[in-house]
Amino acid sequence: MNRILIWTCAAALTVALSVWQRRSGPTYAVRGAVAIEGQNVRYRLERSFAGPGDAPVRIPAPALKGAVNFRPAGSNTAWTTLEMVRERDNLVAWLPHQPIAQKLEYRVMLRGAAGIVWLKPVTIRFRGFVPPAILLPHILAMFLGFLFAARAGLAVANHQEPRPFALAALALIGIGGLVLGPIVQKIGLGDYWTGWPFGPDLTDNKTLVAWLFWLPPLFSRRGRWVMLGAVVTFLVFAIPHSVLSGNVAR
Numbered sequence: 001m002n003r004i005l006i007w008t009c010a011a012a013l014t015v016a017l018s019v020w021q022r023r024s025g026p027t028y029a030v031r032g033a034v035a036i037e038g039q040n041v042r043y044r045l046e047r048s049f050a051g052p053g054d055a056p057v058r059i060p061a062p063a064l065k066g067a068v069n070f071r072p073a074g075s076n077t078a079w080t081t082l083e084m085v086r087e088r089d090n091l092v093a094w095l096p097h098q099p100i101a102q103k104l105e106y107r108v109m110l111r112g113a114a115g116i117v118w119l120k121p122v123t124i125r126f127r128g129f130v131p132p133a134i135l136l137p138h139i140l141a142m143f144l145g146f147l148f149a150a151r152a153g154l155a156v157a158n159h160q161e162p163r164p165f166a167l168a169a170l171a172l173i174g175i176g177g178l179v180l181g182p183i184v185q186k187i188g189l190g191d192y193w194t195g196w197p198f199g200p201d202l203t204d205n206k207t208l209v210a211w212l213f214w215l216p217p218l219f220s221r222r223g224r225w226v227m228l229g230a231v232v233t234f235l236v237f238a239i240p241h242s243v244l245s246g247n248v249a250r
Contacts, residue, residue, distance in 0.1 A: 013234070024240035027125060034117050034119065043108070045108070049095075055124060066083075069082075101189045148166075149230050163217060167218070169229065
């Protein structure tokens, strides 16, 4: 396999993993559609909100009314109801701002002349705003770390020298996940590290595991260590973001 094709395959694997990370996990928006009053209402319900102010809940529904019920996530307290107001073709309500890392459970009710429809309840987490100057390098380093991990594994499979790619993966995952990642988390949710030995957060723990599996190629030129690092990296990062976590912002 020629080098251009190998890089193309590595990039395709990286993009596939990145898309999966972007679409999975409990912090990304819930999308769906519901039929009511002859309308097909397509909605997007946010599960994360950064920065000051209240969190908007916006539903494109030109001829309907609606309300939002909310309460602290995980509680059995009574629901608080917000009547949605109209902004052009959208129904909008604003969930009250919460301290960093706090969560609200909310559910949307759409009301027409012939009846009502409840959308599936969603949990939203409030976090601090992470400046792009910190967030973007974190994302880029992790993306490139995935890319070089894939390239290293493909180098072994094609009987090429994998060590330079393995060392690049080690450095980039370390910088993106173990240096910039905790900074992002501290700004966003108030804690630098919530993985082992301080907590069960899988986002922190899987980053550490992936990085540790790139240490053996520092001391050994055996290709099996590089292939193991590549496989482990893609397996652990296939775990959705923020599963089992309380405070993970990444």
